[in-house]
Amino acid sequence: MDELLDQAPCGFLTVTDNGRLVEINTTLLDLLGYRREQLKDAQIKKLFSPAGNIFYQTHFFPLLKLQGKLEEVYLSLRREPGEEIPVLVNAVRRERQAAIFYDFVLVPVHHRNVYEDEILKAKKEAENANRSKGDFLSVVSHDLRTPLMAIFGWMEILKNKENDAELVKKAMKVIKRSAEAQRGLIEDVLDFARISSGKLQLETSRVDLAEIIGNAIELISSTADEKKIGLIQKLAPNVFVMGDSSRLQQVLWNLLSNAIKFTPNGGRVDIHLEQVGQTANIKVTDTGKGISADLLPYVFDRFKQGVNSKTGQYSGLGLGLAIARHLVELHGGTIRADSAGENKGAAITVALPAAD
Amino acid sequence: MTENILQRNNVKISGRGTRNLMFAHGFGCDQNMWRFVAPAFEEDFRIILFDYVGSGGSDVGAYQPGRYSNLNGYAQDVLEICDALDLKDVIFVGHSVSCMIGALASIERPGLFTHLIQIVPSPCYINTPPDYIGGFERADIEGLLDLMDKNYLGWASFLAPVVMKNIDRPELVQELEESFCSIDPEISRRFAEATFYSDNRADLAKITVPSLIIQVLDDAIAPVSVGEFMHRAMPGSALRLMDATGHCPHMSHPRETIAIIRDYLDAV
Helix, strand or coil: CCHHHHCCCCEEEEEECCCEEEEECHHHHHHHCCCHHHHCCCEHHHHECHHHHHHHHHHHHHHHHHHCEEEEEEEEEEECCCEEEEEEEEEEEEEECCEEEEEEEEEECHHHHHHHHHHHHHHHHHHHHHHHHHHHHHHHHHHHHHHHHHHHHHHHHHCCCCCCHHHHHHHHHHHHHHHHHHHHHHHHHHHHHHHHHCCCCCCCEEEEHHHHHHHHHHHHHHHHHHCCCEEEEEECCCCEEEECHHHHHHHHHHHHHHHHHCCCCCCEEEEEEEEECCEEEEEEEECCCCCCCCCHHHCCCCCCCCCCHHHCCCCCCCCHHHHHHHHHHHCCCEEEEECCCCCCCEEEEEEEEEEC | CHHHHHHHCCCEEECCCCEEEEEECCCCCCHHHHCCCHHHHCCCEEEEECCCCCCCCCCHHHCCCCHHHCHHHHHHHHHHHHHHCCCCCEEEEEECHHHHHHHHHHHHCHHHEEEEEEECCCCECECECCCECCCECHHHHHHHHHHHHHHHHHHHHHHHHHHHHCCCCHHHHHHHHHCCCCCCHHHHHHHHHHHHCCECHHHHHHCCCCEEEEEEEECCCCCHHHHHHHHHHCCCEEEEEEEEECCCHHHHCHHHHHHHHHHHHHHC
């Protein structure tokens, strides 16, 4: 090997058809931390990380063999003892002295590697977000249509003037409930759009949390009664925060309605309020279906719900907890979910800065 | 239906013989990898070459994530190709992951195959010490998936604009597409997961079709001990060690590979 190639600012090597190293330049030896005699007659696999080796054997070598030339392939080398070096490789087949050889040029890409990792991460996040949006639109179109269909169905029934009073009463009840459900879904979507665009403004004042919780319980109590779910309150008095009372009530309503939705008939939901130092803690605990360990880190992400409403068991857009998290964070607080696992209940804890 | 299957898997038939010799490529490549071996058998055999869905010239639109989430889906493709061609007494030659795919197909339909020839097979690539050394840790496979992501990302960003500009030059587009043997990074990734996370050790004892296991002395992916493990677990199997290196002896040492296959077929 001439001196120019030996000292070139990139790695260079030559292998035979069966992967035996016949040439390697000093630049590459230095990069890998080998002495020349350590690699005498060695196999090229000795230079690669395990992952690099698989990629070389399954992609690189077959393609090089078939095409005679490869460019800009990303591989990872292994520097003793175990450090990996990302490289871009160009390779070409050459015939010399009636034998086939493959010449490789290898360029380390440390900085580019970090940059590409970031691009890949962003690409995957964008793909996931896009998939979530697609799922969300599918759920929205389904869930918005469901209450409408109930309304239209009962309106058709009401056209019949011979309906008895009991049936009319039932129809009105279902129509009212369906309209309310739809209003709730639309409000969730609008709220989320406001939050996403940063347009949601808080109207803050000194808020009595026990009063807010009491209001939320009053709104949700009929739903809890229908499922015979006990709502147990343990509310410390005189716990105040600076916040938007209607938005805090929305948070509480979301947490309570979620707890009731995922708790089977005859279960129990506990609401605790206490002040510890300068923090007001609200904890909603239920005896419901719980949250699996793999879902737990994502419960406050938008569009996540234990069971897709499209498949049936639980309706909703999966926006409630995401909205709750955003509202709590807008108040300078934190929200946390805990669960011992599926069918073992769940607890959501909201911590807000207390006001005097 | 028949035509769909043959198109789906880009099936190519050649040869002047009557005995059916089916070649199945490994992960990362396509039927072109048999270019140095298959022609040697054309005089005496009917040669069947194909691409798995997602590889080479297969119909990517036929890819079903559920079906191909494990090797059984690929084994179903092998069986469907055989049925579509009304093949009987098939000699199945698999490379790498295709060895287990062929084995699974033979377990489901043992009467369809007369012999399995397995070139550098592995029933499980992950180490489960102390009893079994497959060659890799799970982290190594995750590293492979990262490498694939990066290469396919670069390749896709390069390919897309070229394809768009040369839509009227299909030969150029095809050449580019062949520069990586799968045109869909997601499919390749899932094939890698199905290949390297599979554990088919328990299936080995169910293989009743006589088999030849060809292992190389210095295989960069499947250690010799894996071939020996398979030989012990597979009743009616023979083991041949090739004095070769790498993981593609049919490409790096085609003459020896041809000779070993021919010897085996002549003897049986």
